[in-house]
Amino acid sequence: MTTVGPRPETAAASETFSSWSPATGTPVGTFPVHTAADVHATVERAQDAAQWWSSLGFTGRSERLAQWRKLFVHRQAQLIDLMRAETGKSLADARLEFVLALEHIAWAGKHARKVLRPQRRRAGLLMANQAATVEFQPLGVIGVIGPWNYPLLTPIGSIVYALAAGNAVVFKPSEHTPAVGRWLADTFAEVATEHPVFQTVTGFGPTGDALARSRVDKIAFTGSTATGKKIMAAAAEALTPLIIEAGGKDPLLVDADADVNAAAEATIWGAFTNAGQTCIGIERVYVHEQIYDEFVRKVTSLSRQIHAGEDYGPMTTPNQLDIVSTHITDALSQGGTALVGGADAVNDRYVQPTVLIDVPEDATAVQEETFGPTVTITKVADMDEAIRKANGTRYGLGAAVFSRARGVELARRLRTGMVSVNAPLSFAAIASLPYGGMGDSGFGRIHGEEGLREFTRAKSIARQRFAAPISLTTFQRSPRLDARVDAIIKLLYGR
Numbered sequence: 001m002t003t004v005g006p007r008p009e010t011a012a013a014s015e016t017f018s019s020w021s022p023a024t025g026t027p028v029g030t031f032p033v034h035t036a037a038d039v040h041a042t043v044e045r046a047q048d049a050a051q052w053w054s055s056l057g058f059t060g061r062s063e064r065l066a067q068w069r070k071l072f073v074h075r076q077a078q079l080i081d082l083m084r085a086e087t088g089k090s091l092a093d094a095r096l097e098f099v100l101a102l103e104h105i106a107w108a109g110k111h112a113r114k115v116l117r118p119q120r121r122r123a124g125l126l127m128a129n130q131a132a133t134v135e136f137q138p139l140g141v142i143g144v145i146g147p148w149n150y151p152l153l154t155p156i157g158s159i160v161y162a163l164a165a166g167n168a169v170v171f172k173p174s175e176h177t178p179a180v181g182r183w184l185a186d187t188f189a190e191v192a193t194e195h196p197v198f199q200t201v202t203g204f205g206p207t208g209d210a211l212a213r214s215r216v217d218k219i220a221f222t223g224s225t226a227t228g229k230k231i232m233a234a235a236a237e238a239l240t241p242l243i244i245e246a247g248g249k250d251p252l253l254v255d256a257d258a259d260v261n262a263a264a265e266a267t268i269w270g271a272f273t274n275a276g277q278t279c280i281g282i283e284r285v286y287v288h289e290q291i292y293d294e295f296v297r298k299v300t301s302l303s304r305q306i307h308a309g310e311d312y313g314p315m316t317t318p319n320q321l322d323i324v325s326t327h328i329t330d331a332l333s334q335g336g337t338a339l340v341g342g343a344d345a346v347n348d349r350y351v352q353p354t355v356l357i358d359v360p361e362d363a364t365a366v367q368e369e370t371f372g373p374t375v376t377i378t379k380v381a382d383m384d385e386a387i388r389k390a391n392g393t394r395y396g397l398g399a400a401v402f403s404r405a406r407g408v409e410l411a412r413r414l415r416t417g418m419v420s421v422n423a424p425l426s427f428a429a430i431a432s433l434p435y436g437g438m439g440d441s442g443f444g445r446i447h448g449e450e451g452l453r454e455f456t457r458a459k460s461i462a463r464q465r466f467a468a469p470i471s472l473t474t475f476q477r478s479p480r481l482d483a484r485v486d487a488i489i490k491l492l493y494g495r
């Protein structure tokens with residue numbers, strides 16, 4: 001085993017890049033562009049560290065995670081400042097992200113033992129002489145690749161579950177938010193001084209690609225669907241398993257019996273929080289015709305009270321401004337109407353809230369991830385039509401349903417990984433619930449018990465307790481014994 005090597009940030013990379021504040025245009029920090037060789041060296045160090053970390057056991061690891069959690073609380077101002085500097089998000093958005101991240105650190109540290117301890121399994125009548133157990137062993141080193149929109153919460157949702165399960169982590173943060181990524185690894189190093197259990201590598205796509213091709217034991221990727229596909233192809237070369245948490249186009253359904261005020265409030269928060277740059281942000285609403293007019297009136301009036309630059313921050317990347325602008329223009333050119341905002345809602349940094357109605361279902365604003373503070377509202381004759389339309393995109397991440405009588409029933413019929421009923425995005429704040437999508441939104445689950453198990457290998461052990469009177473695993477089986485097995489099978493399963 002090696003002791004702590006040079007920090008990857010100070011290793012061989014000679015090229016550097018800077019992250020910038022999208023609100024002010026000033027630089028936040030300068031970071032190395034790690035090469036494939038740097039990434040491989042980092043993963044190698046992590047392999048040794050993983051053995052030490054795993055040997056600490058659940059108690060040792062949970063103590064370190066608790067120390068890290070406390071350090072988060074004591075230095076929250078510093079972390080929140082960095083998050084805001086690199087993304088431009090409002091203080092309210094940054095605080096919420098911080099609190100949710102803390103929940104996950106606490107939950108994973110506290111529950112890993114109970115979820116992952118060895119379990120006894122029934123061996124069955126034919127194998128009654130065996131003691132059957134399954135253990136959940138750590139995989140080794142997890143490569144985490146993260147996005148910029150929630151630079152703390154999204155990677156933490158993989159990192160702490162991987163760590164709590166006994167793995168080392170190599171994290172490649174987004175090129176837009178490397179300072180937050182480095183803060184995480186630096187602070188973890190303070191509570192695990194012995195070995196580099198959690199390291200960060202910085203750079204652009206090629207650095208992430210090198211991590212996907214390295215000898216990591218699993219990849220946990222959060223980002224766009226297009227990048228997810230590239231990473232899956234890269235990981236296929238070494239048959240490295242992966243989790244993909246990709247984009248979304250989340251719908252909100254409003255039934256005739258819904259609390260219209262609550263649904264309108266949820267729509268504007270779900271659509272505009274974090275400037276709409278939320279993978280589980282509400283981008284489409286389907287409303288029962290009986291309450292459509294009232295709902296649209298309320299959403300319009302509430303949206304007029306929300307202002308970019310006050311209630312939420314700028315778009316984090318210039319690229320995002322172009323996408324949002326294209327979606328709005330396309331919706332309007334296809335017959336849509338902007339009740340709030342519209343084409344001139346997009347300026348050089350900020351996008352004002354935009355509410356669109358009468359947008360055809362095949363417009364990009366309904367089919368593609370906009371990732372901005374815009375929302376489409378569509379009238380439906382009944383909830384069957386709402387479900388059909390909600391399920392009509394390639395994505396399948398989250399959704400929300402507002403209905404007094406049929407919330408859970410409608411939630412079950414949505415083709416998504418998660419649904420909140422009569423509240424916006426609530427599943428994401430419950431650490432015990434698995435998080436993830438289907439279709440173009442990806443696969444695999446982070447958070448909760450399922451999230452801990454994602455970062456383990458189920459190891460089955462069958463221990464013979466005594467020689468069996470009927471042994472099937474021998475060439476010495478007699479016709480008499482086979483006849484007896486036949487009789488037992490008929491008795492057990494043939495009736």
Ligand code: NAD
Pocket residue numbers: 145146147148149150154172173174175203204205206207208209210212222223224225226227228230231245246247248278279280369371397441
């Ligand atoms: P992105 O796909 O552009 O980048 C994500 C990460 O992948 C970055 O660190 C980037 O450097 C890296 N990367 C780029 N090319 C790569 C390659 N070829 N190989 C390996 N790594 C590579 O995504 P983004 O713009 O940073 O994030 C926004 C997207 O993330 C949105 O689509 C959003 O919906 C999604 N997202 C999903 C979730 C979720 O939980 N499902 C959460 C947050 C964000």
